[in-house]
Amino acid sequence: xxxxxxxxxxxxxxxxxENIDNIIPKLIFDMHTETKLNRFDLVTNxxxxxxxxxxxxLSKHLxxxxxxxxxxxxxxxxxxxxHVWIMDPIDGTANLVKQQEDYCIILGYFVxxxxxxxYIYDYPHGHLYKAIENKGAYDNNxxxxxxxxxxxxxxxLSFNTQVLNDETMHELYEASFGHRIIGxxxxxxLRVIKGQFGAHINTNPKPWDxxxxxxxxxxxxxxxxxxxGKQIDLSTAAPFIISNEGCYKExxxxxxxxxxxxK
Ligand code: NAP
Ligand code: CA
Ligand code: CA
Numbered sequence: 001x002x003x004x005x006x007x008x009x010x011x012x013x014x015x016x017x018e019n020i021d022n023i024i025p026k027l028i029f030d031m032h033t034e035t036k037l038n039r040f041d042l043v044t045n046x047x048x049x050x051x052x053x054x055x056x057x058l059s060k061h062l063x064x065x066x067x068x069x070x071x072x073x074x075x076x077x078x079x080x081x082x083h084v085w086i087m088d089p090i091d092g093t094a095n096l097v098k099q100q101e102d103y104c105i106i107l108g109y110f111v112x113x114x115x116x117x118x119y120i121y122d123y124p125h126g127h128l129y130k131a132i133e134n135k136g137a138y139d140n141n142x143x144x145x146x147x148x149x150x151x152x153x154x155x156x157l158s159f160n161t162q163v164l165n166d167e168t169m170h171e172l173y174e175a176s177f178g179h180r181i182i183g184x185x186x187x188x189x190l191r192v193i194k195g196q197f198g199a200h201i202n203t204n205p206k207p208w209d210x211x212x213x214x215x216x217x218x219x220x221x222x223x224x225x226x227x228x229g230k231q232i233d234l235s236t237a238a239p240f241i242i243s244n245e246g247c248y249k250e251x252x253x254x255x256x257x258x259x260x261x262x263k
Pocket of ligand 3: 070089
């Protein structure tokens with residue numbers, strides 16, 4: 001087994017992400033889109049090729065690391081065991097297809113279920129966000145500070161308006177400063193990480209939607225949990241919130257009041 005230090009692996013993956021800049025423009029130029037479960041569930045050659053490139057990178061440089069990713073079968077891989085990378089090759093595919101903006105690559109590296117390295121690559125805006133276990137979080141190598149406390153009345157909250165019931169949304173609007181949604185779980189979460197949003201909620205994420213957020217939350221003192229306040233199992237994911245500490249409790253109280261947040 002290759003016995004790399006975390007720093008070495010970070011350098012290799014950062015270089016891989018920098019090199020991907022050379023292939024993305026051509027992939028987008030040649031973009032073709034397919035639907036998966038329904039007409040809103042999209043995948044493109046960009047998603048598939050980026051994931052293939054990363055799989056090849058792992059096979060070549062880190063052959064004992066496994067890939068658990070959206071556009072492949074993950075049968076037989078337990079992300080809680082051994083060296084596992086969880087990847088969403090394009091998070092915000094609908095934005096890529098419709099706007100060519102507001103999408104990102106999400107990567108999380110776990111050793112026996114513990115998050116070690118995390119990346120959210122905002123390619124259209126040229127920002128690579130990373131978190132390194134016990135070394136903090138960075139935006140293009142500039143250290144990110146823990147965001148200031150945001151009270152719920154000052155907080156922008158981010159959630160998909162198709163999935164919460166009207167009463168819950170009304171209560172969230174009333175209690176907060178307002179609502180915004182970018183349409184990429186990774187980039188909406190980043191707004192919380194950077195202190196721009198108070199919280200982001202996704203009631204149905206898959207492991208790759210939230211793989212990077214575990215370590216950013218840990219390094220920057222943010223709250224990340226299921227919507228009943230429990231720890232999230234990274235192999236299954238669960239209804240999820242990433243939140244500033246200043247509004248986390250209140251948002252969860254609203255979501256769980258009455259008959260809950262579901263339609
Ligand atoms: P979208 O623009 O397609 O996606 C917005 C974000 O949610 C992206 O990060 C996307 O990841 C992720 N996502 C895509 N499908 C999802 C799903 N079924 N459940 C949870 N997250 C999902 O979102 P949209 O156009 O507003 O909605 C498309 C469909 O996804 C709708 O049926 C919507 O209800 C559902 N959705 C549900 C939630 C939720 O909180 N339950 C959140 C977003 C969307 P990729 O780009 O990698 O697919
Ligand atoms: Ca996603
Ligand atoms: Ca995706």
